[in-house]
Amino acid sequence: MSTSPQVYLQGMIKLIECPRDAMQGLPQFIDTAIKAAYINQLLQVGFDTIDFGSFVSPKAIPQMRDTAELLDLLDLFDSKSKLLAIVANSRGAEDALQFQEIDYLGFPLSVSETFQQRNTNKSIKEALHAVEEIQNLAEIKGKTLVTYLSMGFGNPYGDPYSPEMIADFVRQLYELGIKIISFADTVGTANPELIEKLFEMNIQAYPSIEFGAHLHSRSEDLEPKVKAAMKAGCRRFDGALKGYGGCPMAKDDLVGNVATESLIKIMEKCGHETKLNMMEFNEAMKMANVVFA
Numbered sequence: 001m002s003t004s005p006q007v008y009l010q011g012m013i014k015l016i017e018c019p020r021d022a023m024q025g026l027p028q029f030i031d032t033a034i035k036a037a038y039i040n041q042l043l044q045v046g047f048d049t050i051d052f053g054s055f056v057s058p059k060a061i062p063q064m065r066d067t068a069e070l071l072d073l074l075d076l077f078d079s080k081s082k083l084l085a086i087v088a089n090s091r092g093a094e095d096a097l098q099f100q101e102i103d104y105l106g107f108p109l110s111v112s113e114t115f116q117q118r119n120t121n122k123s124i125k126e127a128l129h130a131v132e133e134i135q136n137l138a139e140i141k142g143k144t145l146v147t148y149l150s151m152g153f154g155n156p157y158g159d160p161y162s163p164e165m166i167a168d169f170v171r172q173l174y175e176l177g178i179k180i181i182s183f184a185d186t187v188g189t190a191n192p193e194l195i196e197k198l199f200e201m202n203i204q205a206y207p208s209i210e211f212g213a214h215l216h217s218r219s220e221d222l223e224p225k226v227k228a229a230m231k232a233g234c235r236r237f238d239g240a241l242k243g244y245g246g247c248p249m250a251k252d253d254l255v256g257n258v259a260t261e262s263l264i265k266i267m268e269k270c271g272h273e274t275k276l277n278m279m280e281f282n283e284a285m286k287m288a289n290v291v292f293a
């Protein structure tokens with residue numbers, strides 16, 4: 001049965017561009033000035049949010065060690081985009097919250113015990129405690145914590161997984177006052193049926209929470225996945241130009257980020273105007289060729 005176009009059209013789409021995710025795993029350090037030039041170009045495009053950097057251990061993610069310096073080089077005054085920085089402990093949150101320019105903190109929570117350890121050296125219990133601390137710190141400063149649920153569609157480590165487990169994580173996050181939760185398909189295991197089910201059950205149960213999709217997918221599989229999320233009411237999508245990147249802490253068979261240009265095409269097919277400046281977007285695409293060469 002085909003889906004009525006109306007299903008896709010309700011509500012504004014938010015596109016979150018993730019240069020941080022695109023860059024973080026690259027072994028050769030990208031000069032801070034080059035990062036800044038690229039992000040400044042992205043700031044001209046009109047994305048809702050730019051996930052631009054992270055305040056984490058430079059030993060864990062060496063590429064992002066210059067996030068504080070990078071901020072000084074960003075031209076934010078004529079951009080409507082908001083900035084998001086990833087943090088993985090209270091120390092990182094305190095560092096990020098010193099910067100007025102940052103609107104959102106992002107925390108990588110995981111439903112996989114193995115991945116939570118691997119990514120943040122914490123158990124899930126410890127990570128949930130960190131979420132609580134960071135949420136409190138963010139609230140004091142009037143900022144919003146976005147919580148990612150990585151391995152949200154299954155994991156390659158053999159850890160337990162079920163949609164009901166996800167619902168339980170969402171309940172706990174709701175009780176901590178979390179307003180935005182993004183389901184991350186960190187290694188690209190999701191299928192359209194699971195995506196629809198997960199978004200539908202959680203959006204219906206928690207209408208006050210904004211749910212997002214941080215998918216990793218081969219481009220040929222992407223459209224049905226995005227449509228499944230949209231059909232279930234998801235209106236927040238993460239992507240990275242040309243599909244660069246992915247989490248370096250994840251298992252070896254990592255699939256890249258969702259290519260933003262593919263997301264835009266799918267949104268347009270579904271009748272959504274993305275309201276992006278496509279001239280600036282095309283400039284950013286040209287720059288990506290150089291930054292990620």
Ligand SMILES: CC(=O)SCCNC(=O)CCNC(=O)[C@H](O)C(C)(C)COP(=O)(O)OP(=O)(O)OC[C@H]1O[C@@H](n2cnc3c(N)ncnc32)[C@H](O)[C@@H]1OP(=O)(O)O
Nearest residue numbers: 055056057058060061088089091092108119120121150247
């Ligand atoms: C799915 C995704 O894409 S998520 C994004 C990618 N993943 C990430 O960004 C997660 C990064 N992970 C981390 O930064 C780490 O696992 C941590 C910091 C959260 C925890 O690691 P731990 O080793 O337990 O931290 P611990 O507190 O023992 O400190 C270890 C070192 O990191 C440093 N460190 C800890 N937190 C921070 C921070 N927020 N900023 C800078 N340095 C830090 C410490 O000073 C210490 O340095 P030293 O060895 O020179 O003394």
